[in-house]
Amino acid sequence: MTAAPILTVSNLTVSVRGEEGEREVVSDLSFALQSGETLCIVGESGSGKSMTSLAIMALLPRPAARIKSGTIRLGDTELTALDEGRMRRIRGDRIAMIFQEPMTSLNPVLTIGRQLMEAIEAHTALPRNEARRKAIEALNAVRIPAAESRLKQYPHELSGGMRQRVMIAMALALQPDVLIADEPTTALDVTVQGEVLELLRDLQRENGTSVILITHDMGVVAEMADRVIIMRHGRMVETGRALDIFARPRADYTRELLAAVPRIGKGREGGAAGGATGFSSQPETSRNVAEVRDLHVRFDLHGGFFGRVDRRVHAVEGVSFSIAPGETLSLVGESGCGKSTTAKAIAGLVPYTGGIAINGRDLASLGAAGRKAARRDVQMIFQDPYASLDPRMRVGDLVAEPLVIHRIGDSDERQARVAALFERVGLSPEHMDRYPHEFSGGQRQRICIARALALRPKLIVADESVSALDVSVQARVLRLLKDLQREFGVAYLFISHDMAVVENISDRVAVMYLGQIVEMGTRDQVFSSPGHPYTKRLIEAVPVPEPALRRVRFARLDSEIPSAVRRVGDAPPKLRLQDIGGGHLVAA
Amino acid sequence: MTIPISPDVGAAATAIRPRTGVWRALLRRRLALLGLLVIVATIGAAILAPWLTPYDPNEQMFDGLTLEGAPLPPSAQFWLGTDLLGRDLATRILYGARTSLIIGIVANGAALLIGTLVGVTAGFFRGWIGGVLMRFTDLMMAFPALLLAICLAAILQPSLWIVALVIALVNWVQTARVLYTETSSLAEREFIDAERTLGAGTPRILFRHILPHLLPTIIVWGTLGISTTVLLEATLSYLGIGVQPPTASWGNIIFENQTYFQAAPWLVFFPGAAILALALAFNLVGDALRDVLDPTQRGQA
Numbered sequence: 001m002t003a004a005p006i007l008t009v010s011n012l013t014v015s016v017r018g019e020e021g022e023r024e025v026v027s028d029l030s031f032a033l034q035s036g037e038t039l040c041i042v043g044e045s046g047s048g049k050s051m052t053s054l055a056i057m058a059l060l061p062r063p064a065a066r067i068k069s070g071t072i073r074l075g076d077t078e079l080t081a082l083d084e085g086r087m088r089r090i091r092g093d094r095i096a097m098i099f100q101e102p103m104t105s106l107n108p109v110l111t112i113g114r115q116l117m118e119a120i121e122a123h124t125a126l127p128r129n130e131a132r133r134k135a136i137e138a139l140n141a142v143r144i145p146a147a148e149s150r151l152k153q154y155p156h157e158l159s160g161g162m163r164q165r166v167m168i169a170m171a172l173a174l175q176p177d178v179l180i181a182d183e184p185t186t187a188l189d190v191t192v193q194g195e196v197l198e199l200l201r202d203l204q205r206e207n208g209t210s211v212i213l214i215t216h217d218m219g220v221v222a223e224m225a226d227r228v229i230i231m232r233h234g235r236m237v238e239t240g241r242a243l244d245i246f247a248r249p250r251a252d253y254t255r256e257l258l259a260a261v262p263r264i265g266k267g268r269e270g271g272a273a274g275g276a277t278g279f280s281s282q283p284e285t286s287r288n289v290a291e292v293r294d295l296h297v298r299f300d301l302h303g304g305f306f307g308r309v310d311r312r313v314h315a316v317e318g319v320s321f322s323i324a325p326g327e328t329l330s331l332v333g334e335s336g337c338g339k340s341t342t343a344k345a346i347a348g349l350v351p352y353t354g355g356i357a358i359n360g361r362d363l364a365s366l367g368a369a370g371r372k373a374a375r376r377d378v379q380m381i382f383q384d385p386y387a388s389l390d391p392r393m394r395v396g397d398l399v400a401e402p403l404v405i406h407r408i409g410d411s412d413e414r415q416a417r418v419a420a421l422f423e424r425v426g427l428s429p430e431h432m433d434r435y436p437h438e439f440s441g442g443q444r445q446r447i448c449i450a451r452a453l454a455l456r457p458k459l460i461v462a463d464e465s466v467s468a469l470d471v472s473v474q475a476r477v478l479r480l481l482k483d484l485q486r487e488f489g490v491a492y493l494f495i496s497h498d499m500a501v502v503e504n505i506s507d508r509v510a511v512m513y514l515g516q517i518v519e520m521g522t523r524d525q526v527f528s529s530p531g532h533p534y535t536k537r538l539i540e541a542v543p544v545p546e547p548a549l550r551r552v553r554f555a556r557l558d559s560e561i562p563s564a565v566r567r568v569g570d571a572p573p574k575l576r577l578q579d580i581g582g583g584h585l586v587a588a
Numbered sequence: 589m590t591i592p593i594s595p596d597v598g599a600a601a602t603a604i605r606p607r608t609g610v611w612r613a614l615l616r617r618r619l620a621l622l623g624l625l626v627i628v629a630t631i632g633a634a635i636l637a638p639w640l641t642p643y644d645p646n647e648q649m650f651d652g653l654t655l656e657g658a659p660l661p662p663s664a665q666f667w668l669g670t671d672l673l674g675r676d677l678a679t680r681i682l683y684g685a686r687t688s689l690i691i692g693i694v695a696n697g698a699a700l701l702i703g704t705l706v707g708v709t710a711g712f713f714r715g716w717i718g719g720v721l722m723r724f725t726d727l728m729m730a731f732p733a734l735l736l737a738i739c740l741a742a743i744l745q746p747s748l749w750i751v752a753l754v755i756a757l758v759n760w761v762q763t764a765r766v767l768y769t770e771t772s773s774l775a776e777r778e779f780i781d782a783e784r785t786l787g788a789g790t791p792r793i794l795f796r797h798i799l800p801h802l803l804p805t806i807i808v809w810g811t812l813g814i815s816t817t818v819l820l821e822a823t824l825s826y827l828g829i830g831v832q833p834p835t836a837s838w839g840n841i842i843f844e845n846q847t848y849f850q851a852a853p854w855l856v857f858f859p860g861a862a863i864l865a866l867a868l869a870f871n872l873v874g875d876a877l878r879d880v881l882d883p884t885q886r887g888q889a
Contacts, residue, residue, distance in 0.1 A: 347785040372787050380785040387778040391884050392800045402786045435883045451786075 004075075005032035006210050007056070007095075007178050012070035014051050014060065014234075024068070025051045027234045033178065038204065038211045040221045040242070042257075043231035044470035045441070049214045052231075053180045056212075057097055058087045074178070093123040096171035098164070100183040105167060106155040112139075112166050113151025119170050138173040139166070141206075142199060160335070161192035168199065175207055182214045189334035189497060190541040197223055197543070216470060218261045219500075219543030222246060230254050242547045260475040261545045262500035264527065289377070289458040289491045290323040290346065293355035297341050301565065314564050315341040316352070317515035318574050323459060326485065328492040330502040332538065333512035336564060339495045342512070343463045346493065347380045359458060376406060379452035383464035385444035389436040395447050396422075396432025402454045421450040425480060442473035446480070453484065463495045478505055499542045503527055511535045514564055516575050521584035531586030613880040614873070623872030630866055634685035643676040645683040646834040652676065659852045669854045671845060677855065680836040681862055687837035691752055691821040692814040692866065698756035699817070700810050703763025708802070710764070711771025712794060718768075725764045733758045734823065741829035751830050755817050763809045770805055774798050804878040811874030815867030838863050 014026040026048040033039050043049045054060045056072055058079060072079040074094060079087065091097075099105040107115060116135040120126065126134065132151070139147035142165040155163055164184060171179055181200065185193035197220065204211055213224055221228055225242040230253065238251040249255045297316040300309040316338040323329045331339040345352040348363075348371070356363050358374045366374060379402075382388035389398055399418045403409060409417065419429035425446040436444055445465065452460050462481070466474045482505065485492065496502050502509060503523060510520040511534065519532040530536045566572065577585040614620050633640065643649070652660060652674030662669045668677040706725060710718035728736075740754045774780065775798070783793050822839020824830030831837045833844075838859045845855035 344781075349781050349784060375785070375787055378785075380782065382778055382782060384778065388782040390779045390783075390797050390800075392882070393796075394883075401783075401788070405787050405789075405792065437884050448782075455786075 006035045006075060007033040007212075008071075008073045009052075009056070010071050010073075012052065012055060012072065013068040014048070014055050014065060015068045016051075016065045018064070025065070025234050026055065029070070029231075029234075029236055031229055031236075031239065033210050033212060035177075035210055036204070036208045037226045038213055038224050040213045040215060040225035040228045041231060042215060042218070042221055042228060044216055044257075044472065046233070047231040048234035049231050050182055051234075053097065053182050053212065053214055056180060057091060057095060058082070058084075059091075059097075089123070092119060092171075092176070093174050094176050095178045095180065096174070096176040098167050098171050098179070098181045098184045101187050106163060108155050110154075111151060112153050112155065112158070116151070116166070116170055116173060120173055123174055134173060135169075138169040141172065141203065142166070142169040144169070159192075160188055161196060164188060164192075164196055165199065168196070168203070172203060172207065172209070176209065178210045178212065179204075180212045180214070183216070184213070185220065186215070186217070190499065191334065191537055193220075194541040194543070200224070217543065218258060218471070218545040222545045222547040222549075223543045225547070230257065246545070246547050256472060258545065260472040262471075262475070262478075262498070262504050263545060264500050264503050264539065264542055287325065287360075288322040288357075289325050289359060290493070291355070291357040291360070292322065292342075292346065293320050293357075295319045295342065295345060295352055295354040295356065297338070297345050297350055297352045309568060311565050311567055314515050314566055314572055316345065317572055318354070319512070319515075319517055321510055321517070321520065323491050323493060325458065326489045326491055327507045328485065328494055328505055330494040330496060330506040330509045331512055332496055332499060332502050332509060334497060334538075336514075337512040338515040338564070339497075339512050340463055343380070343461045343493060343495050346459075347378060347461050348375055376455050377458040378461060379455060379457040379459075380461040380463065381445070381448050381452050381465040384468055385441065385448045386436060388448060389444060391436050393435070394433055395436060395439070398436070399432075399447065399451045399454055402451060406455060408455075417454070418450075421453055424453070424484075425450045440473075441469055442477060445469060445473075445477055449477075449480065449484070453488070453490075456488065457490060459491045459493060461493045461495070464497070465494075466501060467496065467498060474501070481505065499539055511538065514572065516572075516587070517577065517585075518575060518587040519585065520577070521582070521586075525582060525584040529584075531580055531584065610877075610880055614876055617876045617880075619872045620876030623869040623876070626865055626869035627873065630685050630689065630862075630869075633682050634689055637679075637682040637686070641676065641679040641682055643679040645679045645836050646675065648674045649676070650674065659848070659855065661852070662854055668858050669852070671841070671855055672848065672852075677841075677858060680841055681838065681859055684836035684838045684841055684859065685862070687748060687831055687835065688818050688821070688839070688863070688866070690748060691755060691837070692818050692870075695752035695755040695821075696759065696810065696813040696817045698752070699759035699813060700763055700806060701760075702756065703760035703809070704767055704802070704806060706760065707764040707767030708771050708794065708798065711768040712775050712790075712798065714772065721764075722768060725761055725768070728758075728761045729765065733761075733820075737820070737824060738827065738829060741824060746829050746832055748831055748835070751821060751824060754824070755820050759813060759817060759820070763806075763813075766805060766809065767802055770802060771798060774801055803881055807874045807878045807881075811867075811870040814870045815863060818863050818867070 009032070010030045012026055012029045013024055015022045015024045029052060031039065041049045041052060051060070051065065055067055056079065060066065067080055070080070074090065077090070079090070082090070113132070113135055116138060117131045120131045120134050124131070135151060136147045139150055144150055144162065144165055155166075158166065184200070185196050188196060200211065201224065203209065213220070215221060221242065228240060228242050228245045229236055230238045230245070230251065232253050237253045238245065238249065245254065246258065249258055295316055296318060299313040299315060301311040301313065302309055319338070319342055321329060331342060333339045341350060344350045346356055358377055361370070361374050363371055363374060389395070396418055399421055400414045403414045403417065408414070418432060422429045422432060427443060427446055427450070431439075436447070439447065466477050469477060478501065481492065484490065492505070494502065494505055506523045508520070508522050509526040510517050511526065511532065512518070513534050519526060519530065519535045526535060527539065530539060575587040578588050580586050614624070649670070652666065652670035654660065659672055659674070660666055660670045666676050666678065668681065671677055671680065706721050710721040737754050737758050740757065741750065744750045744754070780793060780797060783797055818839060821830055821837060822843055825837060825840035826843035831840060833840065841859040842856050845852065849856050
């Protein structure tokens with residue numbers, strides 16, 4: 001540990017020039033990275049963690065951002081003094097970087113092999129076939145099966161996890177001294193995240209690479225870090241060994257951050273709202289706010305001769321469930337499992353077959369006007385609050401819009417109601433005149449909640465509604481949702497991939513896999529005694545924010561999750577759910 | 589039931605910004621003001637032409653030519669000189685403003701309207717309606733615009749309004765194409781889905797949510813279209829199917845005199861400058877309007 005650090009950052013200050021003059025996004029940051037260690041830089045959005053990594057790579061967005069003062073030393077080289085040409089030689093060769101979104105950081109029109117070899121040839125004088133051999137070696141190292149044939153594939157032909165592995169292969173092909181990974185697993189599913197993290201750990205052990213891991217996820221930190229830096233508003237709040245930070249956090253902010261992290265097994269004290277505990281899985285049908293029977297959603301894919309339909313995406317395959325007033329049913333699963341499509345079908349955004357009844361009225365039997373009236377009782381909150389608010393409208397008008405559409409009240413009454421809603425979701429009514437971009441992510445999601453509440457719906461469909469928020473904001477929004485449920489008796493259909501959040505808010509949980517429900521039961525049934533292997537895997541994959549409990553080995557799935565795209569006439573077999581006691585349904 | 593304001597409400601304290609009128613915001617921009625002045629001046633000149641000049645636009649003056657029959661350069665009597673037939677150029681430009689404004693505003697406006705209608709309908713509804721509309725647009729695009737204009741003008745008896753109509757029928761295509769692409773990507777945006785889940789009908793989504801987003805593009809194409817249409821009118825005049833002589837338009841003044849460009853440069857320079865100034869003025873106002881109407885440009889959080 002006493003050897004000279006491989007990378008030293010001292011008194012680094014990065015500033016960004018904006019409309020209101022220069023603003024510091026990283027202030028006076030110092031740290032040293034030892035050889036072979038993993039340093040996690042943790043912080044919420046706007047904490048300056050990504051700017052730090054870009055500063056090290058000399059990739060700060062020009063001309064707005066610049067290093068104002070401070071030094072960055074790689075071994076004996078002062079990086080801030082290097083010109084672009086010399087810096088380029090260091091990038092990739094001695095410091096490599098992995099970005100969050102593997103699809104956007106790979107060039108979609110070049111093959112994997114071409115890109116890998118390009119990275120290698122840029123820094124070495126190896127002949128073509130040597131570079132090729134090295135590329136295959138790199139793909140083997142990140143455990144991509146059939147590496148040689150993969151070289152000819154394009155990025156879109158690979159799954160998200162595979163793409164991120166290619167990125168890692170590219171970064172590690174030249175055996176750099178330092179690897180900077182900026183949120184490398186944030187865009188990936190939990191089970192894939194587990195695999196990628198483990199891969200990173202293995203590779204580090206084999207090559208002795210030093211890793212700077214930038215993340216907002218305390219679970220990932222606990223899993224990976226030797227040392228941790230907590231950042232907030234561009235400043236280092238706390239630093240120390242991972243075990244110490246988790247066991248004895250000194251700064252208030254660290255404590256807050258740790259407290260806000262949703263943990264599996266701790267969701268209970270929040271309590272289920274509306275006395276919904278003790279529900280059996282199949283409550284009586286007449287009073288249910290939503291009743292979904294054998295729901296199918298399939299999308300046709302055109303191809304072949306004259307754009308004939310030759311394949312179909314079987315997004316949702318025979319899903320049935322019901323939601324009682326005031327309860328929260330969560331749909332969990334990984335990307336592509338059909339959970340969002342189910343939500344959209346209920347909200348009337350995609351055509352479906354099967355039955356959806358709202359308040360006992362089957363939507364298929366109603367006319368257009370009746371459907372519109374029935375839909376009033378179902379509102380939706382989307383994942384990205386910014387994308388789901390029209391950026392050209394004032395937020396007050398946005399919240400009033402559902403009232404205008406359904407002709408409720410006159411303009412004064414509406415104004416009063418909107419003001420009350422603003423207050424209820426924790427926003428000041430004075431802000432009704434502003435536009436969505438003037439709010440933070442959490443505030444915007446509150447606006448969306450106010451909007452969904454405006455019509456006093458019986459059911460709110462929340463599609464990954466807290467996934468895009470920082471943990472501390474996420475915790476507050478979840479609390480707000482629970483409070484509102486108690487107050488208005490609204491039921492939630494809560495769609496999420498995050499098992500910890502689901503455990504926190506749900507009364508009942510349904511696990512989806514490839515368009516079908518593989519397990520459904522009360523929260524306790526599903527989390528305490530998961531019956532289906534996929535459920536077990538999902539729960540196991542969640543990183544635990546406790547470095548002492550670090551998983552030894554994560555069971556790797558040998559094959560990828562199969563595709564939901566099938567040829568016409570080749571429908572997937574329907575799973576049969578069996579009651580294993582107390583209404584706990586598990587696919588046989 | 590007062591709930592404390594949540595702690596993630598960041599810079600909450602600033603007072604409500606007053607709703608500034610579009611006009612006032614526009615007048616505060618110096619360049620936009622300049623553009624507006626030019627436009628107002630042009631319109632004023634077109635309307636007040638008979639009172640602004642002592643001459644008749646079609647009057648061929650004996651003292652308007654040299655003894656050899658050459659046009660006169662700018663002088664105290666003829667401010668901008670005279671043309672080949674001894675007519676006062678300043679007077680012809682003033683009267684020509686009427687024609688050019690009608691073409692630039694009416695014909696261009698009609699083209700914009702057709703383009704918007706076709707592009708938005710095709711982009712929003714897609715399906716077979718969209719297919720038919722866009723294939724028709726492609727066909728129009730592939731067809732030489734001038735040839736089409738010549739055909740139309742030959743069938744219909746040329747007059748100022750027919751010329752405006754012909755220009756509108758030729759010029760809507762680019763607008764439609766651009767708005768089609770933009771509408772179809774807007775229709776996929778999540779806030780449109782969010783509107784649907786609220787129960788919003790198609791007219792509401794189209795007029796309240798899609799159209800405001802298209803406004804910047806429409807403004808840009810509208811202002812760019814002004815110079816294009818004024819010049820297209822000039823081309824048509826040149827081919828003898830535009831505004832019929834002796835009626836003056838800026839375009840046909842240039843085309844009548846272009847062969848004498850070296851001997852009498854003022855004959856091309858002044859009407860050219862007028863077209864340029866008007867087009868530039870509309871561009872300046874359009875640019876400013878686009879910024880003023882865009883709420884996301886203000887008070888970046």
